[in-house]
Amino acid sequence: MEETTRIFGIRTVIEAIQGGKSIDKIYIQKGLTGPLFQELNRLIQQENYRISFVPVEKLNKLATGNHQGVVANISPISFGELETTVETILQQKEKPLFLLLDQINDVRNFGAIIRTAECTGVDAIIIPEKGGAPLNADTVKTSAGGVFNLPIVKVNHIKDAVYYLQSSGVQTLAATEKSDQSIYETDLNRATAIIMGNEAKGVSNSVLKAVDVRAKLPLLGSIASLNVSVACGAILYETLRQRRKIAT
Structure with missing residues (x-):
């Protein structure tokens, strides 16, 4: 098992949610819009994830690539049933x-x-x-x-x-x-x-x-x-x- 994994990009985070990954928190750029973001936002509302709206400078520090305004932390362990x-x-x-x-x-x-x-x-x-x-x-x-x-x-x-x-x-x-x-x-x-x-x-x-x-x-x-x-x-x-x- 690894330390907390950080993923970024709207589509990547959508796929992580749909794939059942255990997401601790999602950081979203303030003022973010667009149809793909709307899809992500719908999933976030359904699952009631912890989110934080932050300036782009914060996301630039969190991500190592093109984050498209979204960064998420995935839990470092898998959970049992x-x-x-x-x-x-x-x-x-x-x-x-x-x-x-x-x-x-x-x-x-x-x-x-x-x-x-x-x-x-x-x-x-x-x-x-x-x-x-x-x-x-x-x-x-x-x-x-x-x-x-x-x-x-x-x-x-x-x-x-x-x-x-x-x-x-x-x-x-x-x-x-x-x-x-x-x-x-x-x-x-x-x-x-x-x-x-x-x-x-x-x-x-x-x-x-x-x-x-x-x-x-x-x-x-x-x-x-x-x-x-x-x-x-x-x-x-x-x-x-x-x-x-x-x-x-």
Whole structure:
């Protein structure tokens, strides 16, 4: 797998979209017009890609050739498919550990979480198709290469993954302060999927309503919450602690 690939040219980007490539972001020259751009714009609206309208000078720096007013970043990895990934892991492990990220926005948080997940034995990470941080070169760097060592799956909505995992016998647990139950009072020594939420809003309400368990980390200071990557690390290591204790 390579670092983030940058492509340019209207027709090239159209073909990448139609070919199902995982596109992180599209840069478009301000004021761009024409029938080919209209075709591209229609596809962008259908798929709800992250876009940024920029001056031509910005595109000249991003592209090494004739960009025609459009440059796009393609994800550095290929993403797995939910059902196939989950079923394969369930066949291999009695107590797998899945990590679901509900619209984590910061690429460095994203990368740090992937790094910790890889270090704590997470079997797969599941992220939403839209609305989360891109898996780009910054994410790869912050993950210390962790993105290449465990499956990452994209789904239309995290709630869909929650329902599928539940139907497969996996406990779903949302990390949230909207709970009276401590993570240290929660049984994590079983097939489990942990859901971490957005930096500002936490786990979305629709997902909170769907999960089996809600649990929180105790906070003894005056600050109301932890950084999401720190919280995720604490919960993953508590999961590891419980499993190693039982195993010994």
